[in-house]
């Protein structure tokens with residue numbers, strides 16, 4: 001069998017399990033109303049939680065940034081790609097998250113790989129929640145350290161020792177629930193271990209000023225020394241950062257390979273991100289409105305006896321169990337004008353395929369009600385051959 005035939009066999013295997021992934025092509029900007037392959041749809045699967053990805057002030061800032069600083073950054077930060085907008089953004093992000101310093105990375109994936117690899121060597125041990133984001137698990141693999149995965153939402157047992165790092169999503173990306181960061185912090189402090197929280201889905205959304213899960217828990221860099229945040233979700237732009245003690249940031253600048261050996265973000269993106277940071281801080285109504293929508297969806301889903309999972313965040317998954325059920329429901333919703341993604345293994349554990357609904361500040365209560373009605377019809381119309389007890 002040729003190599004290509006081998007791949008074609010593997011593709012058939014993936015397809016027979018209902019696990020083929022397909023990209024959907026939009027011909028509009030990110031937002032609540034989108035056009036997907038010619039069809040107007042209401043979008044319920046974007047991580048643009050505050051509706052900033054196409055905000056006029058953010059778009060204007062990008063334009064202004066490009067006129068002043070051009071498009072490409074030209075080099076890595078350490079060579080000559082670090083410019084004034086990068087510096088200003090790092091300082092603003094540090095102040096926003098109440099940390100000494102912040103360091104930009106090109107993506108959240110790269111930040112997680114680089115930070116974990118830089119901080120823990122082969123002799124170390126990394127403790128990770130079972131449902132952590134793939135990039136956090138890959139960071140542990142890259143470091144060569146021993147990886148211990150603990151049950152979702154719990155706190156691992158540590159004995160004191162060198163080279164230990166606990167890593168967790170703050171808000172879990174596919175479940176929408178939150179880590180017990182207080183518990184993790186207590187255990188880490190007691191064992192002299194480092195703690196890293198990836199707040200990709202909490203930043204902008206949680207906390208009085210939008211500074212995320214850690215702000216809502218009043219945890220500073222003493223309690224959570226490593227905070228990772230992404231800019232492609234609630235910020236509506238692109239990129240990521242790590243914030244913490246000045247020595248942490250200086251060390252990462254020396255040793256995080258994914259920050260050193262890559263081209264710096266376009267400076268105009270830093271200018272755009274500054275504009276969205278201002279909106280995040282000034283327009284608290286976006287968070288308020290989002291909270292109202294989450295309440296509405298949860299109350300409605302409970303009234304309709306839909307299989308809603310336990311989440312207070314804008315990520316509201318509906319458990320389907322089998323990937324075939326999740327895909328069938330997503331297709332039905334599409335027919336009724338709603339864009340919701342079916343999330344299947346290996347992104348989530350086997351038996352827990354789901355529809356991952358996300359709410360954004362751009363949605364209205366009426367749109368949430370319409371989605372609930374379509375979901376309810378969809379779940380009721382499932383052929384009985386597909387319905388099984390969805391709980392694993």
Ligand SMILES: *Cc1c(COP(=O)(O)O)cnc(C)c1O
Pocket residue numbers: 106107108109110112133135169173198200201230231232239240
């Ligand atoms: C999206 C996400 C990332 C990756 O961030 P990118 O900037 O998209 O690469 C990392 N961690 C979590 C929890 C995420 O949801």
